[in-house]
Every structure is written in structure tokens, then in C-alpha cells.
Amino acid sequence: MLAVLAFGAVRASGALPPTGAPEARTTPLIRKIPSTGEQLPVIGLGSWITFNVGDDVAARNQCTEVVRAFVSAGGRVIDSSPMYGSSQETIGYALGKLAHPNVFSADKVWTSSQGAGQIEESRRHWGVPRFDLLQVHNLLGWDDHLPLLFSMKKAGHLRYVGVTTSHGRRLEELEQIMRKEPLDFIQLTYNPIEREPEQRILPLAMQRRIAVIINRPFNQGELLDDLASHPLPNWARDVDARSWAQLILKFIITHPAVTCVIPATSVPSHARENVDAARGRMPDAAMRKRIADTIASLV
Amino acid sequence: MSEWWTYRLSDFLMFSQRTYNRLFERYNHDVWPLHLVAIAIGVLILWLARSGQRVAGRVTSILLAISWLWIAYAFFWQRFASIHTYAKWFAIAFALEAILLLALPSAIRHPPSIVIALILLYALIPPRHETFGLAPDPTALATIVLTRWPLRIIPIAWCAFSAATLLAMATR
Numbered sequence: 001m002l003a004v005l006a007f008g009a010v011r012a013s014g015a016l017p018p019t020g021a022p023e024a025r026t027t028p029l030i031r032k033i034p035s036t037g038e039q040l041p042v043i044g045l046g047s048w049i050t051f052n053v054g055d056d057v058a059a060r061n062q063c064t065e066v067v068r069a070f071v072s073a074g075g076r077v078i079d080s081s082p083m084y085g086s087s088q089e090t091i092g093y094a095l096g097k098l099a100h101p102n103v104f105s106a107d108k109v110w111t112s113s114q115g116a117g118q119i120e121e122s123r124r125h126w127g128v129p130r131f132d133l134l135q136v137h138n139l140l141g142w143d144d145h146l147p148l149l150f151s152m153k154k155a156g157h158l159r160y161v162g163v164t165t166s167h168g169r170r171l172e173e174l175e176q177i178m179r180k181e182p183l184d185f186i187q188l189t190y191n192p193i194e195r196e197p198e199q200r201i202l203p204l205a206m207q208r209r210i211a212v213i214i215n216r217p218f219n220q221g222e223l224l225d226d227l228a229s230h231p232l233p234n235w236a237r238d239v240d241a242r243s244w245a246q247l248i249l250k251f252i253i254t255h256p257a258v259t260c261v262i263p264a265t266s267v268p269s270h271a272r273e274n275v276d277a278a279r280g281r282m283p284d285a286a287m288r289k290r291i292a293d294t295i296a297s298l299v
Numbered sequence: 300m301s302e303w304w305t306y307r308l309s310d311f312l313m314f315s316q317r318t319y320n321r322l323f324e325r326y327n328h329d330v331w332p333l334h335l336v337a338i339a340i341g342v343l344i345l346w347l348a349r350s351g352q353r354v355a356g357r358v359t360s361i362l363l364a365i366s367w368l369w370i371a372y373a374f375f376w377q378r379f380a381s382i383h384t385y386a387k388w389f390a391i392a393f394a395l396e397a398i399l400l401l402a403l404p405s406a407i408r409h410p411p412s413i414v415i416a417l418i419l420l421y422a423l424i425p426p427r428h429e430t431f432g433l434a435p436d437p438t439a440l441a442t443i444v445l446t447r448w449p450l451r452i453i454p455i456a457w458c459a460f461s462a463a464t465l466l467a468m469a470t471r
């Protein structure tokens with residue numbers, strides 16, 4: 001019920017196209033962070049596995065090309081974590097090489113103790129003066145870390161505070177935290193075959209005015225692997241999707257609660273293709289259902 | 300953890316196969332021609348196992364200990380640590396095995412030479428060309444066949460971890 005109401009409210013507010021012929025977008029879709037109204041491009045960039053390349057200069061340069069492609073296509077949000085091996089250092093390397101483009105730095109705290117020390121180390125890896133967003137990774141020690149993050153925000157050392165989960169884990173606990181804490185962001189998994197968040201979490205995020213980052217849009221690539229042997233349906237052209245990846249991203253970003261989705265890639269052309277999913281025509285509610293039903297029947 | 304059943308092997312893999320292969324490619328490049336020394340050590344161990352000499356066990360345990368210490372430092376501490384959060388713990392475990400090898404030379408046994416020879420041939424397998432004495436997998440395998448309990452515990456644990464990593468990479 002909450003979900004139905006939320007969808008209706010957003011359609012009325014114009015965030016979703018009305019049912020019928022979708023409009024084409026020439027500029028990439030942007031969404032507002034509810035707590036401040038700041039605008040963000042809806043397609044971001046993840047860094048789990050893809051950017052954990054160690055100190056291999058050739059591989060770091062390849063990742064720099066991914067960031068270059070992402071930023072020049074109009075992307076801004078980059079997500080990482082101290083849990084991702086050398087990914088933070090790779091991002092810092094890329095940002096340095098690209099003369100520090102205007103990205104929205106989203107990192108995490110992932111430790112059962114010593115949050116402040118870990119955050120400072122992460123910041124040094126990124127080479128940024130402060131993080132835009134810090135999230136408690138997988139809700140680990142959230143009751144200890146949130147007071148620290150809120151105090152950093154108050155002191156101006158951080159702009160936004162959030163928590164993350166993934167794979168549909170611990171959604172009940174996430175819901176409780178969303179009800180209790182003044183979060184700016186949550187991050188969780190949502191895609192055409194993992195739709196449980198539509199029931200409670202996404203409507204609640206809209207109600208509580210919490211921005212939503214979506215991780216694992218392709219279930220770490222598995223979804224695309226499973227779809228690879230199936231031709232893209234002709235009707236995907238009606239929403240200007242040129243690939244399964246774009247169709248999935250368009251499905252995700254047109255949920256009204258979603259602020260940003262963060263696919264990871266090691267391929268510059270994939271980064272461009274992903275950002276481009278925020279351009280062109282967008283699916284309406286009927287088309288979203290068609291996308292989800294079709295993909296669910298194929299995988 | 301109540302949601303443990305939602306985890307899969309691939310959820311614990313934190314690097315891609317390409318990155319893992321590159322790590323070995325660069326390691327092999329950096330340490331060449333130490334491979335020749337490592338293979339010579341392997342051949343010496345093979346010869347000792349056949350010779351049945353009294354000092355064979357002692358010398359084999361020292362040679363294996365040198366290999367384990369080298370891998371702890373040059374592979375885990377210096378290189379694998381750049382892509383794996385817990386690599387330093389693996390380094391410590393490998394150093395501990397080196398100490399155990401030195402402390403328990405009587406736990407050395409002499410398997411059929413063909414088994415050791417096959418492990419030395421591991422280095423020929425592309426793309427990682429993991430060489431006995433330099434890379435953890437063939438060194439752990441050789442140690443399992445060349446020792447008795449309790450010296451087999453750490454090598455078996457490493458082989459289980461490595462098999463899980465290879466399986467996760469293959470099924471991704």
C-alpha cells in the first residue's frame with residue numbers, strides 16, 4: 001500500500017513520465033538529495049573488485065580511463081569502501097591524474113572499532129579534503145559509527161551520512177534505523193529480479209526524505225551474463241535502451257525513490273554506456289513492469 | 300550471523316581473475332631468475348627423498364622453511380597485500396609454518412619422486428606459472444606430501460582457501 005501511494009505521489013509530482021508515450025531526455029536524468037535539494041546525476045560508479053588492482057600502474061591507468069569516461073559522460077557519484085582492497089587508492093590515483101574533477105565522493109566506514117582513524121586513512125587514499133558522503137558499510141557497528149558521522153557532519157568535515165546493506169540482507173534492521181536516525185542516504189540492492197525493497201524500504205525512504213543509492217544493479221554482472229544469450233527485445237528501443245545493461249539501469253532509475261545507481265565496470269565504454277542510460281526516453285510504470293517480467297522470465 | 304546462507308563463494312572474492320593473473324605475471328617478472336634457484340631446490344628435495352640419506356629430512360625441512368619464509372614476505376606481505384585485506388595474516392601463517400618446519404624436522408617423509416616431479420611441473424601451467432618455492436600453491440602441495448601432521452595443517456588450510464578462490468573466479 002505504502003508502495004502504491006508513493007508511486008502515485010511521485011507521478012503526480014512529475015518525477016516519472018505519465019503512462020503513454022515517454023518523453024526523450026537529451027540531458028541525463030538528475031535527482032535531488034531530499035535532505036538538501038542538491039542535484040545528482042542518477043548514474044554513479046561502483047568500485048568493488050573492478051578497481052582493486054593493487055599497485056599495478058597499467059591497471060590503474062585503465063581504471064583512470066574508466067573514471068575519465070564516466071566523468072566526461074556526465075557522471076559524478078563514485079562509491080568505495082575500506083573493504084575494497086586497493087580501490088580507494090586507485091580512485092585517488094585516477095582523480096589525481098584527471099586533475100580532480102568534480103565528483104561526489106561516497107565512501108564507507110567498515111570496522112568494529114576505530115572509525116575515525118579508518119575514515120582519515122580512506123580520505124588520504126582518495127586525496128579529497130573531505131568526503132561528501134560516508135556510509136556505515138553493511139550496518140557494521142552502526143550504533144557506534146552514526147554518532148561519529150553525525151558529529152563530523154555538524155563540524156563541517158562531512159556533508160552527508162548514510163548506511164548500506166546489499167543482497168537483500170537485514171532489511172528489517174535497515175528499516176528500523178531509517179525510522180530512528182536522521183539519515184541523508186541509504187544504500188541497498190534493487191534491480192528487476194531483486195524487488196523486495198519496493199515493498200517497504202523504498203516507500204519509507206520517500207516518506208522520510210532519505211536519498212537512495214542502489215548497489216549491485218547487475219548482481220555483480222551475473223544478471224548480464226545470464227541475459228547475454230538472449231536478444232534485446234525490440235521494444236527496448238521505445239525507451240532508447242541499446243543494451244540489457246541500459247534497460248536494467250533505466251528500470252532502476254525510474255523508481256521514484258532512487259537517487260542514484262552505482263554500477264561498477266573496468267571498461268571505459270561500459271562506463272559511458274551506463275551513464276547514457278540516463279538519457280533518452282524513460283520507461284513508464286507499464287514499461288517498468290514489462291522490463292521486470294521479461295527479465296525474470298529469462299534468468 | 301542469521302543471513303549466513305545468503306552468502307556465496309563469489310561474495311568473498313575481492314579481485315578479478317585478470318588482477319590475480321597480473322599479480323603473478325608481475326611477480327614472476329620481478330623475481331626472475333629466482334625460478335631457476337627454486338627449481339634447483341625442488342630437484343634437490345626430489346633427490347634427497349630418493350637418496351634415503353640420514354640428513355635428508357633435516358635438509359628438506361630447511362629448504363622448505365626457506366621457501367615458506369620467502370613466500371610469506373615476497374608474495375603475501377609485499378604483493379598479495381595490495382589486493383587482499385587479510386594477506387598479512389596469510390604472511391604470518393606462512394612464516395609460522397617455516398618455524399614449525401625448522402622445529403620439527405622429524406616430521407619430514409619421503410613420498411614417491413613422481414609426486415614431487417609433478418608438483419615441479421606446476422610452473423609450466425599458464426597464465427600464472429606458479430613455481431614451487433616462489434608461489435604458495437605448489438609449495439603448499441609439496442609440503443603436504445613431504446610432511447606429516449601437524450606440519451600439514453597450514454598447507455591444507457591454504458590449499459582449501461586457494462581452491463575456493465580459484466573456484467569463485469572460475470564460476471564468476
Ligand SMILES: NC(=O)c1ccc[n+]([C@@H]2O[C@H](COP(=O)([O-])OP(=O)(O)OC[C@H]3O[C@@H](n4cnc5c(N)ncnc54)[C@H](OP(=O)(O)O)[C@@H]3O)[C@@H](O)[C@H]2O)c1
Pocket residue numbers: 045046047048049050079080137138164165166187214215216217218219220221222224245246262263264265266267269270271273274
Ligand atoms: N554493502 C555495500 O555497501 C555494497 C555491496 C555491494 C556493492 N556495493 C557497491 O555497489 C557497486 C556495484 O555493485 P557490484 O560491483 O557488486 O556489481 P554490479 O555493478 O551489479 O556489476 C558489476 C559488473 O557488471 C559489469 N558491467 C557493468 N557495466 C556493464 C555494461 N554496460 N555492459 C556489460 N557489463 C557491464 C562489469 O563488468 P565489466 O568490468 O566487464 O564492465 C562488472 O563485472 C560496487 O562496486 C560497490 O561500490 C556496495
